[in-house]
Amino acid sequence: MNLVINPFGILACVFVMLLSSCANRNKYTVGPDGSLVDKDGNHYNPHEPGTYDHFKGEKDxxxxxxxxxxESVLARTNSGNSSILVSLDIQRAFLMNGDEVAVDYPISSGKKSRPTPPGDYKILEKEVDKASNAYGKVYDAEGNRIYGEETPDAVxxxxxxxxxPMPYWMRLTWDGVGHHIGTIPKGRYAASHxxxxxxxxxxxxxxxxxxxxxxVTVE
Known part of the structure; x- marks a missing residue:
């Protein structure tokens, strides 16, 4: 059996591929900040909506x-196969199942005067209703709050x-570092103790x- 190759058919396929490539290339360019922009200068996300790549490809x-x-990864994630990865650089954390991301969420780590120490940890304690014994609100004998004071020593x-309050407390160190619900500043910066x-x-x-x-890995 002899294989007959039609050179015109090959050329036609190549031509179609080139047209498609040019069309996609002309769809967007790289903007000054390194992100993709369309011909009108608007942010362009090339990924399929609903995918994780699309979520990470958004301008914000x-x-x-x-x-x-x-949801599919989250459904098969449990306490026996999960881990947490915290990125101090981008102020986000990730609930992981092996190498797969189950949840990607914003965090606020320690400010410059009290930075969160990078390292490899393990959760030492869990408590749904936790309150800090180091930071909080100070009131005088009449019940008036003393602003600017926030430690027990100032009472x-x-x-x-x-x-x-530090709900859903997950302790990482015995000297007070943990992961919990807390205020996430609008500017999305490190602000905790x-x-x-x-x-x-x-x-x-x-x-x-x-x-x-x-x-838990903090890096």
């Missing part, structure tokens, strides 16, 4: 306060200290998928 990622959940005679604050829309889910001993 990683600063977005949005949470990404891969005047007859006053009281109310620890800052070394803890890793997580957004309310994600932390209960993460909490339910980990256990004491679950590995």
């Amino acid at each position: 990622y990683p600063k977005t306060r949005k949470v990404w959940k891969n 005047p005679e007859g006053g009281k200290f109310v620890g800052a 070394a803890c890793i604050r997580g957004i309310r829309e994600a932390i209960p889910t993460v909490y339910g998928k980990v256990k004491i001993g679950t590995p």
